[in-house]
Amino acid sequence: MDYPIDETDLSNEYALHFEHQCELMKNNFERRRINFHPFQTRAEAAAYINCFIKERNLADIAFSDSVTLHECGIYKAVESEFEKTRNIINPFKRTADGKYIVFADQPLGEKLNLPRDEYYKRMAAVVEGMRKTLISDVLIIGANAITLSGEIVSIDGSGNRVAGMMFGPRHVIVVVGRNKICLNLEAALQRIRNVAAPLNYIRHNMKHHNRYHELPCVMKGKCFDCSSPRSACKKIAIMRGEVEFNADRTHLVIVNEDLGL
Numbered sequence: 647m648d649y650p651i652d653e654t655d656l657s658n659e660y661a662l663h664f665e666h667q668c669e670l671m672k673n674n675f676e677r678r679r680i681n682f683h684p685f686q687t688r689a690e691a692a693a694y695i696n697c698f699i700k701e702r703n704l705a706d707i708a709f710s711d712s713v714t715l716h717e718c719g720i721y722k723a724v725e726s727e728f729e730k731t732r733n734i735i736n737p738f739k740r741t742a743d744g745k746y747i748v749f750a751d752q753p754l755g756e757k758l759n760l761p762r763d764e765y766y767k768r769m770a771a772v773v774e775g776m777r778k779t780l781i782s783d784v785l786i787i788g789a790n791a792i793t794l795s796g797e798i799v800s801i802d803g804s805g806n807r808v809a810g811m812m813f814g815p816r817h818v819i820v821v822v823g824r825n826k827i828c829l830n831l832e833a834a835l836q837r838i839r840n841v842a843a844p845l846n847y848i849r850h851n852m853k854h855h856n857r858y859h860e861l862p863c864v865m866k867g868k869c870f871d872c873s874s875p876r877s878a879c880k881k882i883a884i885m886r887g888e889v890e891f892n893a894d895r896t897h898l899v900i901v902n903e904d905l906g907l
């Protein structure tokens with residue numbers, strides 16, 4: 647150990663705790679036939695995903711929207727490696743000011759102000775893209791929480807992410823950071839409702855011109871189990887494992903870094 651001790655560097659402590667958590671989780675996920683792949687860095691996780699696609703020669707590669715995937719550079723890594731040779735389905739591509747590409751002709755930096763019919767018409771194209779992700783060869787997604795006992799838990803507004811996690815794509819790669827690890831299902835749902843969901847609404851307000859400002863969790867910092875029409879907490883999914891013949895379907899990639907919301 648170097649002296650004097652650097653009290654600000656906790657990387658060794660985190661690494662040891664992560665190692666112990668992974669020992670627990672590996673058994674618990676793999677007995678449920680969820681393949682478990684721990685990595686120390688986001689770069690290693692991104693490299694693993696490109697190898698996964700190459701090894702299985704997958705043609706249709708799909709994504710859901712995920713801060714974690716952005717932080718790991720996975721959208722860019724997959725695109726730069728496979729853009730010319732595979733079909734990449736990413737319905738969540740955005741303009742420089744955070745709007746979906748279908749709204750690229752709208753004023754830069756301003757909230758959308760389209761008539762409702764026109765808005766719905768354009769959003770239908772985004773939804774069509776989401777539907778295509780459900781029959782891909784591999785769907786690459788994030789998750790809101792995982793448990794030490796081996797479950798993956800996510801909440802979804804449209805449902806594309808949780809639908810694809812459960813059925814459709816031949817393979818699913820779920821990428822999470824260590825901050826998503828929860829003791830059990832109860833803790834996972836607490837995390838989702840009181841941390842992930844409000845932060846995600848705030849992200850959409852600030853980065854994507856959405857109008858989630860009046861949700862109770864956004865205004866008051868915790869979930870009030872609301873039934874707001876703007877709430878995207880409509881679909882909560884718990885992945886508890888795969889059946890025997892699907893043992894190569896779900897792959898959990900976990901990184902010893904804080905990633906996503």
Ligand code: SF4
Binds near residue numbers: 844861863868877879
């Ligand atoms: S249920 Fe309502 S209050 Fe709770 S996290 Fe979702 S939007 Fe916020």
